[in-house]
């Protein structure tokens with residue numbers, strides 16, 4: 001074996017490619033990372049603690065893996081796809097019935113796209129709860145929020161391309177929502193569609209965005225994101241990282257658990273990549289991506305649902321005008337997410353309660369009551385999926401404010417910061433609205449029970 | 458041009474360079490803005506190949522009072538009432554789905570977010586912000602003609618007593 005490997009790597013051709021030969025000792029392992037354009041986005045050594053799976057669950061890496069799979073399958077699909085009416089739909093049917101592995105490729109592309117949206121959201125949530133959004137990582141966090149939006153846009157522009165009923169009506173509703181933006185909305189919709197109706201112009205524009213413009217932005221964004229991760233000191237290891245150490249201690253701690261990137265980090269990345277690929281391949285063999293009848297601008301299906309990650313917004317549309325639920329609320333949520341780390345809002349170790357307990361509790365309940373009032377009366381119906389989490393969180397916060405919390409859980413809650421509570425509310429309502437939109441809404445956007453009436457999806 | 462060297466600049470030179478840097482980046486920024494504006498203008502279509510939205514429905518005397526014509530392809534309803542005709546766009550004013558006519562309930566209904574409209578086009582339920590748009594109607598060569606690209610006043614009626 002070692003003879004064979006030597007024969008393969010110990011020759012002029014291989015060495016012209018990889019000067020130091022196959023890396024087997026500390027020096028060549030360092031060189032392998034250092035001298036390779038792609039690998040040198042990593043440092044030469046990483047902390048064993050940082051690359052442990054339970055720290056990040058590799059969610060960012062898995063998102064990147066999905067993006068890679070999407071690029072491969074996407075380029076393959078482009079060979080058979082024409083962004084024109086009605087060819088686009090015919091090409092989908094061809095992929096389904098006459099192209100070898102056509103269904104599989106389409107399935108893989110579709111399921112990897114869904115997986116990426118979910119993984120990026122989970123990555124955002126986990127990164128927040130780990131506290132990794134704080135200085136010096138605030139820029140990378142804001143960039144991450146931009147990547148989250150970009151991921152959704154990529155998925156959404158792809159949604160129109162099959163030109164079936166699902167695609168057509170999801171995009172009708174989505175672009176009308178954009179049109180509700182003040183001043184620029186109508187014009188934005190006109191530019192996006194290349195006209196006033198969803199037709200061939202719109203299909204071509206979505207195609208260009210989906211296959212060229214947005215992926216290019218995503219590649220650059222992801223590269224900067226991973227590079228900044230390294231420049232910001234690698235994966236966040238907890239509050240101790242920020243405590244100044246004596247110089248003598250520093251040396252000891254610094255070298256304590258450093259391991260070389262090749263093979264320790266790279267092997268983990270490879271396994272993670274193979275794992276998600278295997279999972280998606282299995283799903284793609286077992287299930288087929290939906291394809292409904294060809295788009296018919298005269299016939300709206302009932303119910304007409306947007307893609308699942310927009311069903312939270314679509315549920316909001318039931319309560320508020322398109323301006324509020326399609327532009328103002330999501331815009332505020334995205335902006336708030338991006339700027340969280342730039343406000344040193346009661347970050348760790350400054351207890352939220354303490355001296356000003358009474359006045360802060362009064363403020364909390366003032367805001368809660370005002371918010372509940374707004375949520376009950378401002379919309380077409382009371383917005384229960386927002387009201388209930390608001391009240392529950394305010395109650396839990398008040399318990400955490402008791403002078404001496406009785407249990408360990410109480411003490412833990414007492415130490416949570418304000419951003420923690422706001423973010424938790426955001427996560428709970430996004431999930432609640434989305435789950436209601438997916439499972440509990442049927443024809444006419446009336447309530448249904450999924451176990452009794454089935455899922456309209 | 459002098460060959461490049463790495464000598465330390467004097468304070469005066471520094472000042473000059475900073476000035477040039479600001480002027481230069483300002484100029485580049487202006488070019489960037491201009492390019493962005495030009496690109497925006499470029500992607501805005503000047504000519505649209507969208508279908509003509511004027512069409513003839515038929516002879517008005519053939520439509521009995523109380524009829525609701527559902528013109529699926531054109532996404533238009535034409536209603537004949539006692540005093541005359543009016544045409545409604547079938548496009549829901551909420552987010553653009555196509556409404557349906559429900560004969561038993563004498564109204565229109567949107568499948569997307571559940572808006573309901575009366576026969577007159579006024580909102581009777583759901584999130585729709587405005588009544589269905591009335592469309593321009595005329596009689597040309599004895600034919601009833603709808604211009605679906607041309608909205609009419611909210612009470613517009615083509616008077617034509619039965």
Ligand code: HEM
Pocket residue numbers: 056057058059060061062063064067120121123124127130132133137140141142143144145146147148151222225226229234235236
């Ligand atoms: C296209 C989407 C994204 C990709 C491909 C991506 C990729 C990555 C990767 C590979 C890492 C290394 C750690 C890990 O594997 O989990 C990472 C870390 C990080 N990501 Fe992302 N990410 C994306 C979106 C986001 C989003 C939406 C946020 C939050 C708003 C975010 C914020 C961060 C931060 C702050 C770190 C540093 C974590 C730490 O220091 O522990 N990223 N990202």
Ligand code: FES
Pocket residue numbers: 549550551552553554567568569570571572583584585
């Ligand atoms: S589009 Fe008709 S109710 Fe929303």
